[in-house]
Amino acid sequence: MVVSSGTIDSLLKEKEQYPPSAAFRKAAVLRSDSFRVDAAKDPEAFWARMAKELAWMAPWSKVLEWDPPFAKWFVGGKLNMSANCLDRHLAGPRRNKAAIIWEGEPGERRVLTYHDLWREVNLFANVLKGLGVKRGDRVTIYMPMIPELPVALLACARIGAVHSVIFGGFSARAIRDRAEDAESRLIVTADGGYRRGAVLPLKKIVDEAIADLDVVRHVVVFKRAGVEVSMREGRDHWWHELMAKADADCEPEAMDATDPLFILYTSGTTGKPKGIQHSTGGYLVGVATTTKYVFDLKDEDLFWCTADIGWVTGHSYIVYGPLANGASVFMYEGAPDWPEPDRFWRMIEEYDITILYTAPTAIRAFMRWGDEYPRRHDLSSLRLLGTVGEPINPEAWRWYRKTIGGGRCPIVDTWWQTETGMILITPLPGVTTTKPGSATRPFPGIDAEVVDEKGLPVPMNKGGYLVIRKPWPSMLQTLYKDPERYKQVYWSQVPGKYFTGDGARMDEDQFFWLMGRIDDVINVAGHRIGTMEVESALVSYRKVAEAAVVGKPHPVKGQSLVAYVVLKKGEGRSDELKKELQKHVREAIGAIAVPDDVYITEKLPKTRSGKIMRRVIRSLVSGQEIGDTTTLEDPGAVDEVRKWLAEVEAHPE
Ligand code: WTA
Numbered sequence: 001m002v003v004s005s006g007t008i009d010s011l012l013k014e015k016e017q018y019p020p021s022a023a024f025r026k027a028a029v030l031r032s033d034s035f036r037v038d039a040a041k042d043p044e045a046f047w048a049r050m051a052k053e054l055a056w057m058a059p060w061s062k063v064l065e066w067d068p069p070f071a072k073w074f075v076g077g078k079l080n081m082s083a084n085c086l087d088r089h090l091a092g093p094r095r096n097k098a099a100i101i102w103e104g105e106p107g108e109r110r111v112l113t114y115h116d117l118w119r120e121v122n123l124f125a126n127v128l129k130g131l132g133v134k135r136g137d138r139v140t141i142y143m144p145m146i147p148e149l150p151v152a153l154l155a156c157a158r159i160g161a162v163h164s165v166i167f168g169g170f171s172a173r174a175i176r177d178r179a180e181d182a183e184s185r186l187i188v189t190a191d192g193g194y195r196r197g198a199v200l201p202l203k204k205i206v207d208e209a210i211a212d213l214d215v216v217r218h219v220v221v222f223k224r225a226g227v228e229v230s231m232r233e234g235r236d237h238w239w240h241e242l243m244a245k246a247d248a249d250c251e252p253e254a255m256d257a258t259d260p261l262f263i264l265y266t267s268g269t270t271g272k273p274k275g276i277q278h279s280t281g282g283y284l285v286g287v288a289t290t291t292k293y294v295f296d297l298k299d300e301d302l303f304w305c306t307a308d309i310g311w312v313t314g315h316s317y318i319v320y321g322p323l324a325n326g327a328s329v330f331m332y333e334g335a336p337d338w339p340e341p342d343r344f345w346r347m348i349e350e351y352d353i354t355i356l357y358t359a360p361t362a363i364r365a366f367m368r369w370g371d372e373y374p375r376r377h378d379l380s381s382l383r384l385l386g387t388v389g390e391p392i393n394p395e396a397w398r399w400y401r402k403t404i405g406g407g408r409c410p411i412v413d414t415w416w417q418t419e420t421g422m423i424l425i426t427p428l429p430g431v432t433t434t435k436p437g438s439a440t441r442p443f444p445g446i447d448a449e450v451v452d453e454k455g456l457p458v459p460m461n462k463g464g465y466l467v468i469r470k471p472w473p474s475m476l477q478t479l480y481k482d483p484e485r486y487k488q489v490y491w492s493q494v495p496g497k498y499f500t501g502d503g504a505r506m507d508e509d510q511f512f513w514l515m516g517r518i519d520d521v522i523n524v525a526g527h528r529i530g531t532m533e534v535e536s537a538l539v540s541y542r543k544v545a546e547a548a549v550v551g552k553p554h555p556v557k558g559q560s561l562v563a564y565v566v567l568k569k570g571e572g573r574s575d576e577l578k579k580e581l582q583k584h585v586r587e588a589i590g591a592i593a594v595p596d597d598v599y600i601t602e603k604l605p606k607t608r609s610g611k612i613m614r615r616v617i618r619s620l621v622s623g624q625e626i627g628d629t630t631t632l633e634d635p636g637a638v639d640e641v642r643k644w645l646a647e648v649e650a651h652p653e
Contacts, residue, residue, distance in 0.1 A: 016394075018401070019433040020410050024383070028430025029296050036428070039444035046445045047073070047473050050289040051281070054324065055079065055088045057254045060281070064471065069491035069498075070478065071471035072258045073282030080252035081157035081261055081280055082125075084288075085323035086118040087252065094299075098328045101302065102147050103347060105194035105334025112147055114326070117154070120147075120243075124155035125250040127242040131218045133186055135160035135253055138263070140184040140216075142166045142175060142202055144193020145333045148222045148239065149309050150319045152188045153262075157280075160253040163262045164275070167310025168193060168200060170590040175209035178265050179216060181275060182480065186218045188239075192225035196335045203229040257281025263480045264312055266418040267530035268489060269520040275480030276312075276418050284324060286422035286474025290443060291321030294412055295355050296384055296429050304330040305357040305386075306344070311527070312418040313388055316474075317357060321422075336362060342373035349377040356404070357386035357414075359526035363396045364556045366404075374403050384429055386412040389526030390558045391514045394436035401436075415439040415514050417500065418528070419490070421474030424448065425512050438511045446472055448512065450504050455494040458505075463515060466504040467497040520614065522551035522559050527592050529561065531614065534595065537588035538563060538581060543571040548604050549595060550618040561595035562621055564648060566604055573600050601648045605641045616641045 025031055039046035044063045051060070051074060060077030089095065099117045102110045112120070133139060139161050143149040149165075156163040164182045166175050179187060189206045192199035203221050207230065210216045221229065222239040231238070255261075261280045265273040291297055295317075303322050307313035322329045330353055336344050344366075348356065366374070385405050387397075392413055401411055411434060415425035424446050425439040432440050442448040447469040450458050458464035468475075475498070479486040493499040503515040517523060520531045531549040538547035546566040554560035565581065567573070578598040585594050605613045616637055 015435075017433050017435055018410070020430050021408060024408075024410055025430045029298070030293055030428050031430050033428075033431050035293075035431075036441075036444040040447075043445040043447070043470060047285060047289075051077075051285045051473075054284060054288060055084050057083075060257060066471055068496065069487055070483075071282075071475060073279065073285070073471075073473045074257035077257040077281050078254045079257060079281055079284070080255055081284055081320065082121055082154045083158075083252040084284055085154060085157075085320065086114060086121060089114045089326045090118060094326045097299075097326070099323060100147050100150065100329050100331055101351060102331045103333070104146070105197070105332075105338055110147060117147075117151070117323075119248065120151045121154040121158055122248055122250045123243050123246045124151050125158040126246040126248075127220065127239075128155055128159055128161060128186070129250070130242065130246065131186055131220070131237070133159065133161050135255075136162065136259075137186075138162045138164055138182040138184045140164050140166060140175070140179045140182060140187045142168065142170075142187060142189045142206060143222065143309075144168055144190055144200070144202065144224055145308060145331060146190065146193070146222070146224055147331065148190070148224075150323075150331075153309070153315070153319055154323075157261060158250055158252050160255050160259065162260050165262070165264060165310055165315070167308055167590075167592075168202060169310070169592050171587050172205045172208035173588050174590055175206065176213055178273070178275075179210065180213055181265075182263060183215050185215060186220065187216055188220045188222075190222040190224040191229045192227045194225065194334050196338050199225045199227050201227065201229075207232075255280045258477070260477065262315065264315065264418055266312075267521055267528045267533055269530060269532060271530070271532045271536035273530070273533065274485065274489070275482070277477045277480045278421050278474065279477050282473035282475070283421050284320065284474075286472060287316045287321035288324040290423045290426075291317060291327070292325050293428060294414060294423050294426050294443070295357070295386065297322070297325050297327055297355070299326065301354045302328050302330050302351055302381075303355045303357070304332075304348075304353045306332070306336075306362065307357075307359070307388075312421070313357075316422060336365070337369065340373070341366070341369040342376050345374045345377040345379060348379055348382060352381035354381055355384045355386070356382055357388065359389040360387055360392040360396055361390065361525040361557055363387065363392070363400050364558075367396060367399050368556060371403055379404060379406060382406070382409055384412070385409045386414055388414045388416070388423075390523045391516060392437060397436035410434065413437075413439045415502075415512070419476045420468075420472070421476065422472070424468065424472065425514075435511060438507070438513050440511050442512075446470075449497070450506050450512070451494055451497070455497065461505055461507055463503055463505045465494060465518065466500045466502045466512070466514070467494050468500065469497055471498075522549075522561060524551070524554075524559050524561060524592065525557040529593050531561075533589060534561060534563065534585060534593050537585045537593070538565055540588065541581060541584045543567055543577070544581070545569075546604055546612075548612045548614055548617060550614055550621055552597075552618075552621045553623075554596075560597070561593070562597040562599070563595040564599050564601050564604060564617070566601055599648045600651075601644070603644075605637070605644045607637065613637055613641055617645070620645055
């Protein structure tokens with residue numbers, strides 16, 4: 001991989017600064033930077049101090065065993081994640097506090113107190129046991145955003161089963177591949193879930209996914225939508241029937257801190273998704289600590305992270321981080337514009353939500369829909385705002401601050417990844433003076449740096465690769481069943497340092513400015529899509545010989561996908577073809593991976609060694625400057641690609 005200052009240098013040079021208000025600072029959990037300074041002196045001691053706030057069944061003998069690139073945190077320690085999120089709170093005043101306040105898309109409301117949630121989790125843990133699930137077994141979960149989803153996660157954690165959640169937008173084939181890779185014997189799903197007034201038929205999609213997958217022995221189905229489903233005798237079970245028969249108590253399993261808690265598949269630079277594997281102890285310490293300090297979390301807060309639990313953001317900041325802190329979490333099932341574009345603001349007003357954590361793509365959509373929708377509601381309960389998932393443009397940042405935050409709420413722009421498990425670069429809201437568009441500084445105990453291709457630090461305000469120099473508690477343990485790929489993807493680009501795949505620069509205040517992915521991963525509406533994954537889906541279509549997929553800037557989604565497709569000999573273009581190809585990608589991966597633009601072409605531009613010149617195509621499509629290193633291999637390449645693009649775009653399908 002090459003990086004050039006031409007392609008990576010940031011154009012953002014914002015000068016504005018926003019210190020936390022005196023009122024916010026006065027009440028904040030953290031008021032001075034001494035926390036960061038202390039952590040930097042001895043990160044292991046810092047993390048051990050954070051870990052001591054949690055419930056351990058046996059103490060650790062070693063905070064960190066670092067056998068690069070494999071880290072083991074809290075070695076020898078034993079604990080249970082669900083006991084930390086639930087049982088721990090039952091002995092005190094949080095026993096009857098709301099753990100989850102939920103609203104369904106059609107408008108139903110449910111409140112589960114910590115005691116309620118604990119009860120449900122015990123019952124469902126016994127259901128899983130009754131179906132033969134044992135410690136270490138993998139359970140696939142494909143559910144709508146209903147309280148039973150966190151119940152399923154926590155029940156797995158209680159018995160030491162490893163969950164693998166698949167986002168509800170993924171297709172049958174995507175479920176099949178992931179369940180097969182994880183060798184899941186059991187899938188938890190629902191008959192359906194609501195999205196924009198319609199029912200997404202989850203059980204039907206699961207049926208299709210596992211039709212020829214023998215490894216899956218049981219499917220547990222929660223009745224959410226009341227739609228007709230077919231239930232296969234012996235394999236399929238209704239959630240409510242099993243729960244009615246289950247024992248009420250399930251002792252939490254004493255897990256090693258280094259036992260895996262979950263795997264979560266994410267897109268990489270090849271056609272095959274990576275199973276990111278997270279630990280129990282280190283992960284808990286990382287998410288519990290960051291939730292408390294990044295979101296300045298207090299007992300009175302109602303915390304709303306709008307992500308889906310199908311993504312890591314939901315794992316860490318809807319389920320594990322907030323519940324480990326005994327917080328009240330708000331959860332919503334459906335779309336932000338249903339039945340009208342003021343749905344979020346109406347719920348914030350009605351429930352007095354205090355902290356809102358959402359994605360820049362959502363903020364840009366809200367801006368487009370117009371200020372009238374937030375203006376209809378009293379948003380004065382909000383006291384802190386957060387963003388995650390992609391770089392936020394300063395304009396969206398300022399709109400968020402003014403229109404949603406009423407100018408009084410600090411914004412935490414949090415940078416992290418599925419792999420990092422927890423937030424790594426972020427403001428501390430009572431401490432950091434923020435600049436619109438910058439995720440500011442590493443969280444205490446995190447050592448981040450911007451380097452060139454040789455791994456040497458780049459000068460101030462120069463673009464380079466973002467790397468992390470030291471292990472952190474919630475870093476991925478490995479790629480499931482593929483430690484070699486783990487080494488190669490994350491630890492071989494810049495030897496000895498964790499390679500994030502993101503470009504960044506550091507400014508004169510040592511603030512980090514994230515500049516997007518520098519590998520073949522594209523961030524579409526905050527979701528990571530591997531271009532190779534989409535390409536292999538396209539090539540699996542019977543009429544397609546070759547495909548190249550690149551990202552181009554999009555006003556709401558950040559980036560959108562553009563596909564260039566070469567047909568097999570004898571296949572003719574037709575008006576329907578673009579739709580056929582889009583449908584095919586939807587079936588192969590899911591709606592989130594469907595290219596907005598599809599161009600049919602005679603050939604793809606390649607280097608002399610036969611590689612498709614994706615980077616050159618991408619740069620030209622995005623209107624970015626082309627760095628000189630990109631073209632070293634073939635000096636005529638840029639002109640060639642430019643000519644090719646002009647021809648292709650002259651004949652859109
Ligand atoms: C991008 C989501 C800029 C980045 C938690 C990263 C961001 C990828 C930010 C991970 C941010 C996430 N500023 N870019 N605040 N947060 N990203 O695995 O490119 O779905 O590598 O994890 O999102 O996406 P993932």
